[in-house]
Amino acid sequence: xxxxxxxxxxxxxxxxxxxxxxxxxxxxxxxxxxxxxxxxxxxxxxxxxxxxxxxxxxxxxxxxxxxxxxxxxxxxxxxxxxxxxxxxxxxxxxxxxxxxxxxxxxxxxxxxxxxxxxxxxxxxxxxxxxxxxxxxxxxxxxxxxxxxxxxxxxxxxxxxxxxxxxxxxxxxxxxxxxxxxxxxxxxxxxxxxxxxxxxxxxxxxxxxxxxxxxxxxxxxxxxxxxxxxxxxxxxxxxxxxxxxxxxxxxxxxxxxxxxxxxxxxxxxxxxxxxxxxxxxxxxxxxxxxxxxxxxxxxxxxxxxxxxxxxxxxxxxxxxxxxxxxxxxxxxxxxxxxxxxxxxxxxxxxxxxxxxxxxxxxxxxxxxxxxxxxxxxxxxxxxxxxxxxxxxxxxxxxxxxxxxxxxxxxxxxxxxxxxxxxxxxxxxxxxxxxxxxxxxxxxxxxxxxxxxxxxxxxxxxxxxxxxxxxxxxxxxxxxxxxxxxxxxxxxxxxxxxxxxxxxxxxxxxxxxxxxxxxxxxxxxxxxxxxxxxxxxxxxxxxxxx
Numbered sequence: 001x002x003x004x005x006x007x008x009x010x011x012x013x014x015x016x017x018x019x020x021x022x023x024x025x026x027x028x029x030x031x032x033x034x035x036x037x038x039x040x041x042x043x044x045x046x047x048x049x050x051x052x053x054x055x056x057x058x059x060x061x062x063x064x065x066x067x068x069x070x071x072x073x074x075x076x077x078x079x080x081x082x083x084x085x086x087x088x089x090x091x092x093x094x095x096x097x098x099x100x101x102x103x104x105x106x107x108x109x110x111x112x113x114x115x116x117x118x119x120x121x122x123x124x125x126x127x128x129x130x131x132x133x134x135x136x137x138x139x140x141x142x143x144x145x146x147x148x149x150x151x152x153x154x155x156x157x158x159x160x161x162x163x164x165x166x167x168x169x170x171x172x173x174x175x176x177x178x179x180x181x182x183x184x185x186x187x188x189x190x191x192x193x194x195x196x197x198x199x200x201x202x203x204x205x206x207x208x209x210x211x212x213x214x215x216x217x218x219x220x221x222x223x224x225x226x227x228x229x230x231x232x233x234x235x236x237x238x239x240x241x242x243x244x245x246x247x248x249x250x251x252x253x254x255x256x257x258x259x260x261x262x263x264x265x266x267x268x269x270x271x272x273x274x275x276x277x278x279x280x281x282x283x284x285x286x287x288x289x290x291x292x293x294x295x296x297x298x299x300x301x302x303x304x305x306x307x308x309x310x311x312x313x314x315x316x317x318x319x320x321x322x323x324x325x326x327x328x329x330x331x332x333x334x335x336x337x338x339x340x341x342x343x344x345x346x347x348x349x350x351x352x353x354x355x356x357x358x359x360x361x362x363x364x365x366x367x368x369x370x371x372x373x374x375x376x377x378x379x380x381x382x383x384x385x386x387x388x389x390x391x392x393x394x395x396x397x398x399x400x401x402x403x404x405x406x407x408x409x410x411x412x413x414x415x416x417x418x419x420x421x422x423x424x425x426x427x428x429x430x431x432x433x434x435x436x437x438x439x440x441x442x443x444x445x446x447x448x449x450x451x452x453x454x455x456x457x458x459x460x461x462x463x464x465x466x467x468x469x470x471x472x473x474x475x476x477x478x479x480x481x482x483x484x485x486x487x488x489x490x491x492x493x494x495x496x497x498x499x500x501x502x503x504x505x506x507x508x509x510x511x512x513x514x515x516x517x518x519x520x521x522x523x524x525x526x527x528x529x530x531x532x533x534x535x536x537x538x539x540x541x542x543x544x
Contacts, residue, residue, distance in 0.1 A: 056117035056141045059148040080149035096167040099125035115143035130232040165221035181247040188251040192280040242448040244275040252543035253280035263524040271433035274441035289397035292422035296498030297352045299417030306373040308468040314346040324355035332358040349472040350480025361415035399427035425522040432511040433518035438466035485534045495529030508532035
């Protein structure tokens with residue numbers, strides 16, 4: 001009985017449940033009946049979980065690869081909301097850095113959240129003159145629109161650059177400056193070139209406000225002082241504008257004048273270029289470039305060029321009497337009335353025979369020919385040499401002058417460097433340089449950078465004239481007036497003793513060359529070229 005009662009109860013309960021979920025059919029129509037779901041069994045919604053494209057490692061690697069190639073557009077595509085001037089900021093940084101190369105070394109990715117990460121990296125740049133520049137930075141990344149993106153700021157370029165900041169390159173200035181030698185050295189102490197160096201400053205060739213030395217990379221952030229982050233300073237800083245003067249040549253010239261009681265000067269030039277290698281001037285001011293004196297027998301070099309061009313040769317026999325009587329005019333004596341009889345032109349030049357050159361000039365040349373030959377050696381030329389008063393950058397110099405002789409007396413006197421002939425020591429150094437190189441060249445400006453401009457035209461010597469003059473000048477130092485004077489081997493030259501028209505003691509000259517160096521030594525009221533100028537030249541050349 002109890003079992004039948006339990007079965008009946010279960011059957012009733014099941015019937016009630018069926019009616020609750022399937023509804024009823026009424027009057028032949030089928031109508032749905034909505035029944036609320038019991039509270040004991042709620043419906044749980046399902047959420048679709050999205051995974052981001054790629055990984056922070058892949059985005060960082062692609063970004064660094066594009067950076068190394070300078071592909072700013074590819075980099076920009078990997079950045080979340082890049083600034084409008086993204087590429088311009090990179091270009092400005094590179095323009096300031098001027099790196100020869102760039103290497104980026106990334107570190108391990110660090111995740112600080114499900115959708116954020118950081119990649120440390122090292123930049124190594126090769127900077128001109130300085131070498132490697134290394135610094136550490138970091139690349140922040142985050143998931144944006146289901147993609148890993150770079151969160152870019154200016155600090156990615158360099159960690160100390162803030163928003164609106166930048167890297168700039170500056171060139172520090174040093175000064176005030178003085179001109180320096182070609183090697184970038186200060187001039188030797190007591191170099192006797194001060195007037196010429198002061199002239200360069202006065203003319204603005206050597207700036208007094210300084211020049212750029214090395215460079216600096218600085219970070220400039222808004223509202224903060226500029227900060228240097230990298231700098232290069234040369235170990236040897238220039239003291240000023242470089243000149244053509246070479247330190248050892250200048251030092252040798254200045255020391256060769258030590259102990260000389262008279263006012264004197266040495267000028268040295270490079271025959272192949274006309275560059276001034278030394279100017280030691282104790283004449284006062286810029287006397288070696290601007291003060292003219294009678295050149296004496298050194299001018300016989302010019303006269304000999306005209307004679308060689310007119311058909312004579314070094315071996316031509318000529319007369320060297322003690323006195324030459326100009327027909328219907330004055331007499332020309334030799335020094336100490338020396339009579340050497342018949343000699344070659346080479347020997348007459350070596351012995352500096354006034355009578356020989358006076359006679360040959362009167363008989364074979366004329367006034368126009370001698371003036372023309374002098375002009376070919378720069379007489380009458382006004383040039384720019386740097387450092388003084390004159391036209392053009394760096395000032396100028398005077399070579400020499402010669403008035404057209406109006407009669408045989410004047411022509412004979414001019415032939416051996418007296419009469420109206422005058423020359424500066426620089427002028428006569430250029431004469432010696434022309435013999436050595438075979439071409440007269442004007443002096444180049446002292447300031448090296450000014451030497452690149454347009455120069456006066458050079459004048460070539462006929463080959464037979466140049467070769468003949470070298471033969472004559474070599475004889476002077478071998479068996480002539482400059483022989484046995486302790487000159488180094490290979491020196492050729494010409495002595496000169498010039499009368500002072502004001503009645504003072506004679507002026508002493510010696511011009512010559514050795515290798516690619518030509519020179520003039522002048523001693524005001526020093527006496528003879530052999531006794532006063534040649535020993536100075538020997539000290540000068542031996543010191544090189």
